[in-house]
Amino acid sequence: MIRAQNFNKEVEAKINIDSKGVLTDIIFSAYNKTSIKKSLRYKALIVKNASPTSSKEQFDDEQYFVIEAGERKNISKTTLSLENKERTIVFVLLYEEEKVIGKDRIVINGFEGEDDMQPKVVQKDNLIEPNKRKQSQDIDLMKGLVFENTKTKPGRDFYQMFYLAYQNNNINGNEIVKVDEVLAIGGNTQIKIYAGNELVVQFFLNPRSSYIKEMVDQSILRINQYFIHNRAISQNTIQY
Template sequence: MGYTAQGQIYNKDVAAKLDVEFNDEFINIIASGLNKTSIDKSLRYVITAFVLLEDGTTVKEDKEERFVLPAAEKKVLNSLTLPRRDLRRKIILLLIYDENDKIIGKDRVVFYGDDKKDPDLFSFEQDPNKNQQEAMDEPDGIVLRGLVIENTKTKPARDFYREYYANYLAKKVNSEFIITIDELLALGTNTKVEVKVGDALVWQFFVNPRSDYISDMADIALNRTIRYLQQQKRDQNTIRKY
């Protein structure tokens, strides 16, 4: 399978934004979208809260909804409330998808919760490998690393995601692209799973509930993911040389 390198440009036409407000007991996070164009947009948002537990595992909770964003307007999409005094590390991620289910807007806020004097500290993460100018050259100065987003509907597809992600963590893959695992309707009542790195489709297959088949697909998909990321890195190094 061939790959086409495609850069991920977010928040260009539609900007995702997470605003944070503090009071004595809670942290309020307001998610909004801004349509920068002169055309009404039919969109979908997903806001996800990741919480790192003491045993090192991560739990997540999603909220999603389709919405219409009028031209040149900003709309509040949803909100979350967190306890102010909570030492657990938390990540709040907002993604906005277009009518083709492509991510076009993103924002993220991280609550580190590891400062005993002030557990309320938070910041937006930037790629530590970029210098200040390179970070400023990004569309919004934010780089999401290591994220695997799941949009599955059936148990076999969820099993695939769990096995893929477990192997992803075990091999310490840290993609600077968002990886999405989508389950889509295919022929008849069948479904298929697509694995994308950024906008590039690296693997797809028809869902089959056999556990050995799911394991094989997870192995192949991760190998294709790693191969694609390695190719992207080689291409970037070649561009820098010239």
């Protein structure tokens, strides 16, 4: 038997938006429903312009915080410009130690062909009856998300090839994957690939297309192995 995980039961994560024309305030909050003070960590993330070959991280905030019993508090805030009506995904996760206990997700400008409200907000979870989604709730909002922070053309070439390979292999890891390009010795750059906070792959970048292709293949293999290993550990932990 596998125990179902309950999100927002003890501490509820919430995203509120306040549209002011082109500018939109995004406010992340937490509500402690318990009778004890808790020390938690949140991760708030906003992604704009998600497409088959591009996911641009717009906002990334991760901090520890303390919340009193029965307290509702704002934990993070940012302001976005949505003048181009970009499809924008907003989500927040609440962690107690390394366990996710709360989450919320909103999609802005989520569906093509809808009316011209700006922003148009679609609360995806509201489209599903609560009794039908309890069994399937997991960290689904993170599956398939790959973000980039590249600085050079070879870095962008690697990211685009890596992203397409990630999708084509249907990896859909349950943690955010991030491709970072950082400066290294001698003016070179280094690629670092993270799954969540875990560094899984790192190598010095070479602009040769054959080298980039080889490193894409190796990186996809190692990322896939990472998620397979994590799923095996998780299943052994929650089965009894």
